[in-house]
Amino acid sequence: MLLARRKKSNCQNCHYPLLENYSYCPNCGQENSDKLVSFTTLAAEVVNNYIAYDSRLGRTIIPFLFKPGLLTNEFIAGKRIKYMHPLRLYFIVSFFYFLIFSIVVSSQINVNEPAFRFGGDVKVPSADSLNREIGNEISTGLLESEALSGEEKHIADSIVKNLPKSQVVVPEKTDTGAVIRSGEKDVNLDKLVKTPGITPEQILDSLDQEKSWLNLLLAKQGIKLANEKGNTIVNYLISKASLMMFLLLPFFALILKLFYIRTKRLYIEHIIFTLHIHTFLFFILSVALLIDYFWPNGLIFTLSGILVFVYFLLSFRSVYHQGWFKTLLKMFILFISYAFSFSVFMVITIILSLLLF
Incomplete structure (x- = not known):
């Protein structure tokens, strides 16, 4: 719905005379409206837009979570007004994922620690360990000496036991x-x-x-x-990682295009499918990170991995309509290809990000 217009008799840009039914100036093309509306009209427009998006979101959640592949099939079939647009859904979910990921990672970083250290800590034996080692060497040397008689070995043993501890403090x-x-x-x-x-x-x-x-x-x-703090660098890299993931999507869709080239599907169809499965992946990871943050348990990520695998398997079956064996085989090869591509993209992103920081 467009904002209520207050039309003018002359174009405010070129002063061309306008009729009442002119929504745009036939001379310069400017819209015939001063854009100044009442607060009530503006508020009504915002509410209507929110309700429209909210109703789409409500119709999208159930098939998105519990009907793998349905949203992709519906979009390809032309039913695009009923559900939230795949790109909008991806941006919303990925935004919250990287926000949660940033918070979780930042909470585990000492803000006073530098981001990078060229070198590290070198361990040095403590005073107690040095005393024990020296004592063992002395006692072994004395007690195993063949030149000592039985009584002399007994005296040497008592001397070793009463050796004074070193007063020198050695940093660990x-x-x-x-x-x-x-x-x-x-x-x-x-x-x-x-x-x-x-x-x-x-x-x-x-x-x-x-x-x-x-x-x-x-x-x-x-x-x-x-000279930069660790959390600053981490948040910077995470922001670049979100961009990297978005750029990775069309590349993954291209791989799908090659794998399913005989299906004669358009490239945009693979893009839509890629958006939906990545959105689900980010959603599950967001939930897993939140649960693990408040109730640490490594099991949640194992369960999340199983859930994502099952969802992806059903999505591939629903969209590409191939048998279980062929679907599993292609998913396995796709996973290897994706892991390699992800690693290359990530390394390039980190290098470029650090060079441009």
């Missing part, structure tokens, strides 16, 4: 960072990139590296990443 671990060799010196890369005010050129000079555009870019991004 130390953060050394990655140390690389540059010419005649060792450079701590983690400390280098975290040096206040350091520039990419100075980093490359310290590492004796050529100042090419790629090296300068890597050094610049290294400084940014090393």
Whole structure:
């Protein structure tokens, strides 16, 4: 429903005279309305639009959850007004999925920890472990000595038992960072990139590296990443992952087109099917993440995996109308192809995202 128009006798753009039944100016094409309506009219329009979408959503939920493949078949058959558009449904569900995923992941990250550390903790034996090791070596050396008589071994054993404990405190671990060799010196890369005010050129000079555009870019991004908080980087990567998934959809639909090329289906039909199954996948993952967040239990993800597999199997059967064996075989090959494609897309996304951060 269009907003109620208040028509004018002249075009507000070119001042061309208009008749009462003109909705658009025949001279310039501008709509014959000043767009200024009462608040009541505007509110009624919003409510009507909401009710329209709400009724579509209500008619979509049941077949979406419990009738795999039906929404795809209905859309292909031309029944597109009755249900929510597949693209709109995908955007809504995927938005909530990545929002929930971001919250869950961020809750497990120490906001005070840096996003990247070039190197890690090096474990050093504690004082107690050193005392035990030294004591064992001494006692073994003394007690196994063939030069000692029985009485001397008894005295040596009592001495070992009464050895004083070391008063030296040894740290259990130390953060050394990655140390690389540059010419005649060792450079701590983690400390280098975290040096206040350091520039990419100075980093490359310290590492004796050529100042090419790629090296300068890597050094610049290294400084940014090393000094950024972990949750910031995670949320940034998740936002890019949502875009990556959307770009992956037409690629997966193309794979479906190749697998079912004999069915003579249009590419758009595979797109619609891809949207529906990915929407269901995101919906189940969202529910699983929420349940696991409040009631941690790894079993929920196992059950979710089984549910998604069954849903996908029934969806493929319903849409492509092939036998169980052929459907299972194609699903298996598709899964391998999808996993490989997903990995490639993800690696490219992470690399580009970190380079452009």
